[in-house]
Amino acid sequence: MQFLALLIAFVASIGPALAQSSCTNIVDGSDPSRIFHLARGHGSAEISTDSRGDPKIDGRMHGVRYQIYFYGCKNGEKCSSVQFRAGFTQNNKQTIERMNEWNVSKRFGKAAIDKDGDASIEMNVNLIGGVCNANFDETVGWWSTVLREFLTFINFKT
Numbered sequence: 001m002q003f004l005a006l007l008i009a010f011v012a013s014i015g016p017a018l019a020q021s022s023c024t025n026i027v028d029g030s031d032p033s034r035i036f037h038l039a040r041g042h043g044s045a046e047i048s049t050d051s052r053g054d055p056k057i058d059g060r061m062h063g064v065r066y067q068i069y070f071y072g073c074k075n076g077e078k079c080s081s082v083q084f085r086a087g088f089t090q091n092n093k094q095t096i097e098r099m100n101e102w103n104v105s106k107r108f109g110k111a112a113i114d115k116d117g118d119a120s121i122e123m124n125v126n127l128i129g130g131v132c133n134a135n136f137d138e139t140v141g142w143w144s145t146v147l148r149e150f151l152t153f154i155n156f157k158t
Helices: 002-021 032-040 096-105 133-153
Strands: 045-049 055-061 064-071 081-088 110-113 119-126
Touching: 032 045, 032 055, 032 064, 032 133, 055 133, 064 133, 081 133, 096 110, 119 133
Parallel strands: none
Antiparallel strands: 045 055, 055 064, 064 081, 081 119, 110 119
């Protein structure tokens, strides 16, 4: 009986380790082109650099442009996080109260307005330690959902 208890404890302790080891393709910001290829799987995308020399991806989903900005980079590589972002200029300006309504009711995507009343939505992703390729691909899918729902929320016509 004692042997059986030890065996169960051993199997229970290696379960999480086995689950972790199943992640062989890691996305960690060391190679921005991997993130570019995952983004391209969800719509059109182009990779370039921003004014600081860090990678930047310009993409399209649901008929609108968005960007993926890279942060915490060393020489344009080994970035520690990314931010998905889209901004919208509209005739019907948004209000702080409307953006707060989004922020309180939605788990993913942070909404804001600029001084001109133009809305934006962003979603930050921490890459320190890396995430499985499948996880980041799913994150791009979440961004697609956030973006689509935000377009409806602000009544943006493409």
